[in-house]
Amino acid sequence: IDTDIMGGTLTQERKDDMVKDLVVNRVGNTRDIAAAIHYFIGEDSGYVSGQTLNVDGGLYMH
Numbered sequence: 001i002d003t004d005i006m007g008g009t010l011t012q013e014r015k016d017d018m019v020k021d022l023v024v025n026r027v028g029n030t031r032d033i034a035a036a037i038h039y040f041i042g043e044d045s046g047y048v049s050g051q052t053l054n055v056d057g058g059l060y061m062h
Contacts, residue, residue: 001028001055023058032057 002010010018015027036055039045054060 001030001033003030021059022056023061026057028055028057 002015010027018027019025032055036053040048040053
């Protein structure tokens with residue numbers, strides 16, 4: 001996830017290299033994490049329990 005905590009250590013070239021390993025073809029951002037949190041705190045997840053959600057652009061699939 002591309003956040004300011006990385007202190008700008010990822011160059012555009014490195015991001016482009018990382019994207020090659022992702023199913024979604026882009027580096028994740030904080031909005032992606034927020035969307036997952038929104039799902040889990042919302043009514044739509046009312047019957048979901050004991051799950052692990054990998055918000056990683058499909059990297060885990062490889």
